Amino acid sequence: MLKIFKITAILEGISYLVLFSNMLFIKPSNIELYKTLLYPIGMSHGVLFIGYVILAFLLKNSQNWNVKDFGFILAASLLPFGTFYMEKKYLKAV
Template sequence: MIKTFKIVAILEGFSYLFLFANMLITKNINIDLYKTILFPLGMAHGVLFITYLILALVVKVKVKWSVNTFLIVCVASLIPFATFYIEKKYLKNENI
């Protein structure tokens, strides 16, 4: 389960960055580009975001994280690059 959480944390971080980059590129372009690129990317990020939070709860129970650690992991999903930090700091030493 922890290995899956590590993978989802990295994918969620990349999807967040791709979503921001794509939004900045397509903001002044026509609406058809939004429908073809930005919407599917946003949907994928949304699914990864929800999966990240659910897996964080499962890993919290399995690893017995404190409430503070769990809240830090959850807030990290809202900040760009933070899921990469979480993966390195909190999941590096966990058994796979």
């Protein structure tokens, strides 16, 4: 399950960056393309985010994460590039 969490963390980080890229680069130049891409990108990011949080709760006890580490792992999903850093720091063994 830890390998699935690692993959989910990477995919969630990528989807977060793609969502920001859509908002920052495509929206000003082509509003129709922005509106077309917003739903599938946003939906995939939402599903990956929920999966990331659920998997983090499921792995908390088996990985012996203390409250500080677990809070950082959850907060990493809210920051751009946060899941990439978390994946390198906490999931090295996989």
